[in-house]
Amino acid sequence: xxxxxxxxxxxxxxxxxxxxxxxxxxxxxxxxxxxxxxxxxxxxxxxxxxxxxxxxxxxxxxxxxxxxxxxxxxxxxxxxxxxxxxxxxxxxxxxxxxxxxxxxxxxxxxxxxxxxxxxxxxxxxxxxxxxxxxxxxxxxxxxxxxxxxxxxxxxxxxxxxxxxxxxxxxxxxxxxxxxxxxxxxxxxxxxxxxxxxxxxxxxxxxxxxxxxxxxxxxxxxxxxxxxxxxxxxxxxxxxxxxxxxxxxxxxxxxxxxxxxxxxxxxxxxxxxxxxxxxxxxxxxxxxxxxxxxxxxxxxxxxxxxxxxxxxxxxxxxxxxxxxxxxxxxxxxxxxxxxxxxxxxxxxxxxxxxxxxxxxxxxxxxxxxxxxxxxxxxxxxxxxxxxxxxxxxxxxxxxxxxxxxxxxxxxxxxxxxxxxxxxxxxxxxxxxxxxxxxx
Amino acid sequence: xxxxxxxxxxxxxxxxxxxxxxxxxxxxxxxxxxxxxxxxxxxxxxxxxxxxxxxxxxxxxxxxxxxxxxxxxxxxxxxxxxxxxxxxxxxxxxxxxxxxxxxxxxxxxxxxxxxxxxxxxxxxxxxxxxxxxxxxxxxxxxxxxxxxxxxxxxxxxxxxxxxxxxxxxxxxxxxxxxxxxxx
Numbered sequence: 052x053x054x055x056x057x058x059x060x061x062x063x064x065x066x067x068x069x070x071x072x073x074x075x076x077x078x079x080x081x082x083x084x085x086x087x088x089x090x091x092x093x094x095x096x097x098x099x100x101x102x103x104x105x106x107x108x109x110x111x112x113x114x115x116x117x118x119x120x121x122x123x124x125x126x127x128x129x130x131x132x133x134x135x136x137x138x139x140x141x142x143x144x145x146x147x148x149x150x151x152x153x154x155x156x157x158x159x160x161x162x163x164x165x166x167x168x169x170x171x172x173x174x175x176x177x178x179x180x181x182x183x184x185x186x187x188x189x190x191x192x193x194x195x196x197x198x199x200x201x202x203x204x205x206x207x208x209x210x211x212x213x214x215x216x217x218x219x220x221x222x223x224x225x226x227x228x229x230x231x232x233x234x235x236x237x238x239x240x241x242x243x244x245x246x247x248x249x250x251x252x253x254x255x256x257x258x259x260x261x262x263x264x265x266x267x268x269x270x271x272x273x274x275x276x277x278x279x280x281x282x283x284x285x286x287x288x289x290x291x292x293x294x295x296x297x298x299x300x301x302x303x304x305x306x307x308x309x310x311x312x313x314x315x316x317x318x319x320x321x322x323x324x325x326x327x328x329x330x331x332x333x334x335x336x337x338x339x340x341x342x343x344x345x346x347x348x349x350x351x352x353x354x355x356x357x358x359x360x361x362x363x364x365x366x367x368x369x370x371x372x373x374x375x376x377x378x379x380x381x382x383x384x385x386x387x388x389x390x391x392x393x394x395x396x397x398x399x400x401x402x403x404x405x406x407x408x409x410x411x412x413x414x415x416x417x418x419x420x421x422x423x424x425x426x427x428x429x430x431x432x433x434x435x436x437x438x439x440x441x442x443x444x445x446x447x448x449x450x451x452x453x454x455x456x457x458x459x460x461x462x463x464x465x466x467x468x469x470x471x472x473x474x475x476x477x478x479x480x481x482x483x484x485x486x487x488x489x
Numbered sequence: 490x491x492x493x494x495x496x497x498x499x500x501x502x503x504x505x506x507x508x509x510x511x512x513x514x515x516x517x518x519x520x521x522x523x524x525x526x527x528x529x530x531x532x533x534x535x536x537x538x539x540x541x542x543x544x545x546x547x548x549x550x551x552x553x554x555x556x557x558x559x560x561x562x563x564x565x566x567x568x569x570x571x572x573x574x575x576x577x578x579x580x581x582x583x584x585x586x587x588x589x590x591x592x593x594x595x596x597x598x599x600x601x602x603x604x605x606x607x608x609x610x611x612x613x614x615x616x617x618x619x620x621x622x623x624x625x626x627x628x629x630x631x632x633x634x635x636x637x638x639x640x641x642x643x644x645x646x647x648x649x650x651x652x653x654x655x656x657x658x659x660x661x662x663x664x665x666x667x668x669x670x671x672x
Contacts, residue, residue, distance in 0.1 A: 068586060069563075069564045070564055070566070070567050071567070071579050071582045071583045071586070072563045072564065072565055072567060072568040072579050072580065072583045072653060073563060073582070073583035073584075073586050073587050074556075074561030074562065074563045074583075074587060075561070075562055075563060075564065076561055077561070077586070077587035077590045077591065078563075078586065078587070080590045080594065081586050081587070081589060081590035084590065084593060084594075096597060099594070099597050100594070100597045100598040100600070100601035100627065101601060103594065103598070103627065104545065104598075104601075104623075104624065104627060107541075107544065107545045107548055108541060108545060109541070110537055110540070110541050112541075112544065113515065113519065113540050113541065113544055116512050116515065116516075116544060116547075117515075117516060117519065120512070120516060168667075293527070294523065294527070297519065297540075298519060298522070298523050298526075301515075301516055301519025301520055301522075301523065302519070302520055302523050304516050305516055305517070305519075305520050308516075324509075327509040327512065327513060328505070328509060330509070330512055331505060331508050331509040331512055331547070331551050331554070331555075332551075332554075332555050332558060332560040333560070334512060334544075334547070334548075334551075335508060335547065335548050335551035335552060335554075335555045335560070336555055336560050336561050336562055338544065338547075338548040339548055339552055339555075339561065340562075342548060388564050388566050389564050390562040390564075392562065393562065393564075432566045432569065432570065438667050439667055442667045
C-alpha cells in the first residue's frame with residue numbers, strides 16, 4: 052500500500068475516532084498504536100513505551116505547567132475584576148471608553164493568564180453586565196467579550212505558541228514576540244469595529260454622569276500593577292537571553308502565587324489547592340496530548356506519510372499563496388471542531404516542511420495558525436468562548452451572541468489578510484530585538 | 490459496585506494530589522536552580538533532571554484524576570448535538586477505545602520499566618539517576634487510568650452516570666470555565 056493511501060486511511064480513522072468524543076490524547080495514542088501494528092507488525096510496539104516517554108523528556112516543556120500556574124494564580128484571585136475596574140476608572144470619560152476598557156482588559160488579562168476561556172469568564176463577568184447596564188446593545192456586549200477572550204492565546208505568554216514552538220522546533224521567545232503586534236492589531240480592529248457598529252446603530256456612548264476622583268483612579272493601580280510587572284519581568288528575562296523560558300516561567304509562577312497570597316490574602320489551603328488543582332488539570336491534559344501526539348507523529352513518520360505528503364504538495368507546483376489559502380481553510384475548519392492543543396500538535400509537524408519549502412517563515416506561520424485557532428474558539432458548533440459567555444448572560448439568546456461574534460470573526464480574517472500582505476507585523480519585532488534567524 | 494467506584498475515585502484523587510505535589514516541587518526546584526545559577530553563579534547538577542522527571546511523572550500519575558474530573562479535552566461536537574441514545578453509544582465507543590489504549594500501554598510501559606530495572610539503566614546526564622524511578626510512573630499512572638476507565642464503563646453500562654457527564658437534555662459541554670462563569 053502506498054504511503055498516500057495509508058495517509059488517507061490514517062486521516063479518515065483519526066477523524067472518526069476523534070468525533071466519538073474520546074479524549075484527544077487517548078484517541079491519538081490509540082490510532083498511533085493501531086496503525087503501527089497494522090502496517091509494521093507487532094515488533095513496532097517495542098519502541099512505543101520509549102516513544103511515549105521521550106515525547107515528554109524535554110526541559111522546554113517545563114514552561115507549560117509554570118505558565119499555567121502563573122495564570123491559575125492570577126485567574127483564581129480577583130485580579131481580573133481589579134484590572135477591569137482600573138481600566139474603567141481611567142477610561143470612563145473617553146467616548147466608547149467602556150468598549151476600550153473591556154477589550155483592553157481582555158488583552159491585558161490574557162497576557163497574564165494565557166487562557167482564552169479564563170479571560171472570557173473573568174472579564175466577561177464584570178464587562179457584560181456593565182455594558183448592558185450602560186445601554187450597549189446585547190450583541191456588542193457579548194460579542195466583544197467572546198472576541199476579546201480569544202486574545203488569550205495570541206498575546207504572550209501563550210501556551211499555544213509554546214506548543215507550536217515545541218512541535219516545530221521554533222524559538223518560543225521569538226514566537227512570543229511575534230504575537231505582540233498582531234495582538235495589538237486585533238485589539239485595534241475589535242475596538243474600531245465595536246465603535247463603528249454602535250455609532251451606526253445610533254447609540255452614542257456618552258460619558259456617564261458620575262465621576263471618579265483622582266484618588267479612586269490611583270487606588271485602582273497598586274493591586275494590578277505588580278502582576279503586570281511580573282509578566283513584563285518574565286518577558287524581559289526571556290528576551291534578554293537571561294533565562295530559558297522554563298526558568299523565567301518557574302520564577303514568574305512562584306512570584307504570582309506569592310503576590311496572590313499577599314495582595315488578596317489567599318491564605319486558606321482551599322485557595323492554594325484551587326491554584327494547584329487547576330494547574331494540574333490543565334498541565335496534565337496538555338502534556339498527555341504532547342506524549343501521545345509524539346507517538347502519533349512517530350507512526351506518521353515511520354510510515355513515510357509526513358514525508359510523502361510534503362513531497363506530493365511540493366511536486367504539485369501550487370502557487371504558495373493558493374497553498375496558504377488552502378491551509379488556512381483547513382485550519383479554520385479543524386479549529387471549529389478540535390481544541391487548539393490537539394490541532395497544533397497533530398498538524399504542525401506535518402505542515403512545517405510544506406510551509407518552509409514554499410518559502411514561508413515558520414514564526415509568521417505560528418501567528419497565522421494561532422489566529423485561526425482563535426477563530427475556532429468563537430465559531431459554532433463548539434466555540435468554547437460562546438458557551439462561557441452564554442453562562443455569564445443566560446438571558447441573552449445564543450443567536451444574539453453568535454451574530455454578535457460574527458463581525459469579530461471577520462476582523463480576525465481581515466487580520467490574517469493584513470498579516471499575509473505585511474508579514475513584517477509579526478516578524479519585525481522578533482528580528483529587531485533578537486536579530487534575524489540564522 | 491458503589492464501593493469499587495468510591496475506591497477507584499479515592500485512588501484517582503490521591504493520584505491528583507501526588508501530581509499536584511510534583512508540579513509544586515518542580516516550581517520550587519526551578520526557583521532554587523535559578524537562584525544557584527544566576528545569583529550564586531554556581532553550577533547545578535540534579536535540578537534539570539529532577540524537574541523534567543517530576544513533570545513526566547505528574548503527567549502519567551495525574552492522568553486518572555484528570556479523567557475523573559473530565560479534564561481531558563475532546564472533540565465534543567457530536568456528543569453535544571447527538572440525542573441521548575446516540576450520545577450513549579458514542580460514550581461507550583469513546584471509553585472502549587481509550588480503555589484499550591490505556592491497557593495496552595500499561596503492559597508495554599511495564600515491560601519497559603522492567604527492562605530498566607533488571608539492566609540497572611542510569612541517565613546519561615551528570616546526575617546518573619536510576620531510570621526505573623521515572624519510568625515507573627508510566628505503568629502506575631496508566632494502570633490506574635485503566636481502572637478509572639473500567640469504573641466509568643461500568644457506570645455508563647449500569648446507567649449510574651450520564652454519557653460524557655451531560656444531562657440528557659443538555660447541549661453544553663462540562664468544563665470548569667463554564668461552571669465558574671455561572672457562579
